[in-house]
Amino acid sequence: MESHSNSLIPDAGTTIATIALLGALPRDRFVFKNDAGFDNLHQATYASALNSGLRPEFHVFPENAGEVSIFIKTIRKYVISYGVKFAIVSGGCLTARGCSSLDSGIVLNLSQLKCINLTTKGVEIGVGAKWGDVFLFLQHWTRACVGADDAGMGIGNGMSLDRGLSFMSPDGGLMCDNVRRCDVVMADGEVKRVHRSSFYALFDALRGGGNNFCIVTSILVRTFPHTQRIYGSTVKYDYKEFVRQISRLATVMEKEGRIKHADISMCFVCSNTSGRFGINYLKYNRQTEERTPPQVLEPFIPAGEQELGPEGLSDLIKGPDRTPGKRWAHMHTFVKPDFVLIRTGLDGFLNKANQLAQCEGSTYSYCLYPYDRDLVQNSYREDFSMNTAAMIMIVFRLEWKNGDDDDTILNEFRQVLEHIEHNARYRDVAVGFKNMSYSAHFQNPIASYSDAYKKTLRRMKKLYDPNNIFQRGVPGPWKLPTDDGTK
Missing domain, CATH: 3.30.465.10 (Uridine Diphospho-n-acetylenolpyruvylglucosamine Reductase; domain 3)
Incomplete structure (x- = not known):
């Protein structure tokens, strides 16, 4: 195994690695931090300013897997010998701080691999x-x-x-x-x-x-x-109706274990510009032009709300506003479909949202995503600490404007989330699994996996990355420990 050395400080190592990369890849694959347009490109790469606020030396944009291979073959010796750091980003949609960006190092930007x-x-x-x-x-x-x-x-x-x-x-x-x-x-x-x-x-x-x-x-x-014609839409309502919606969702998921053919998610939004409201996102896999709501969706359409109907996918998957420069974060937990737990969690979330309402540009959303029983049972649940029954993912979706509010917002809502998890354990409705895509920087999805699966991960790391290129070279959360126990 190759030895590790700290004979050069990381900045000097990065300089040497940069020279080597420039000799290995075409110059037009590089955008340096002093190049015109770097700031706009860097900000547009990331959904959240928690990552775009970090400032690397440059981005490398490979155009195929062969160029990614050249990048790794070139940089690995500098990771081993000089401690050079590089981040990896593709879609840029993960919001955890430092998961796909870094200060002073190199960003391997895979956004051009879009065939x-x-x-x-x-x-x-x-x-x-x-x-x-x-x-x-x-x-x-x-x-x-x-x-x-x-x-x-x-x-x-x-x-x-x-x-x-x-x-x-x-x-x-x-x-x-x-x-x-x-x-x-x-x-x-x-x-x-x-x-x-x-x-x-x-x-x-x-x-x-x-x-x-x-x-x-x-x-x-x-x-x-x-046909890509999906039956569905969004419906909005007030706080009292959201509580009723939680009850209906928990009841259906607990008794039936699924909502047949339907995808339902719901959020309660607290915004200092748009006010407070609940919203259901309803989709039903019916390839038809019929406008009559399917029976399984009727409990989730508040009385007096607009009718649903067939829509093209382009109308139903627009997604959130990703204006560059926004500060945006997720944190989450999984629970069994327990109305009391989810309702008290909502109230704790709203109390914290009230306390932090003065943060400029803030929008705080308490979101529920049900996982059907059949999905859980058919997805290697033993590896991921999942139950055999249905479960609901509670997600805090947090947006704000100013970097000075980062620690306050993240730490305060972390306390709310940990209180929900404490109550879930007390009520015996906790689910250990964590989803990496919705994890905050302080959450550890890998730790939530089964011992057997973690053993598989460690075995793959030892077999395919014995020099710890991805542990030592790629910073960020959610890393396996190295053989010497460090991260």
């Missing part, structure tokens, strides 16, 4: 593509796939290989269960094609292991015939 090709086995998607582009492409072939209900979300944001939900999930399964293959670049620069029949253990480890072993450059996702 989309339809094959007999599925749709091949580069990790730099957006889900909206994928659905638009598949629409020409009257097909669809299980993907994010947010057109602006990148393929490589983590949900594709995490246990992310899709509006197609009630019939199609979780997003990661639809990924048939991954093309990856290993820590030594080797390009591999990984799937169930080849490198199965590595393929399994990618479904929750983050960037601990390799870099995913593209995925192959199962497709199916679909």
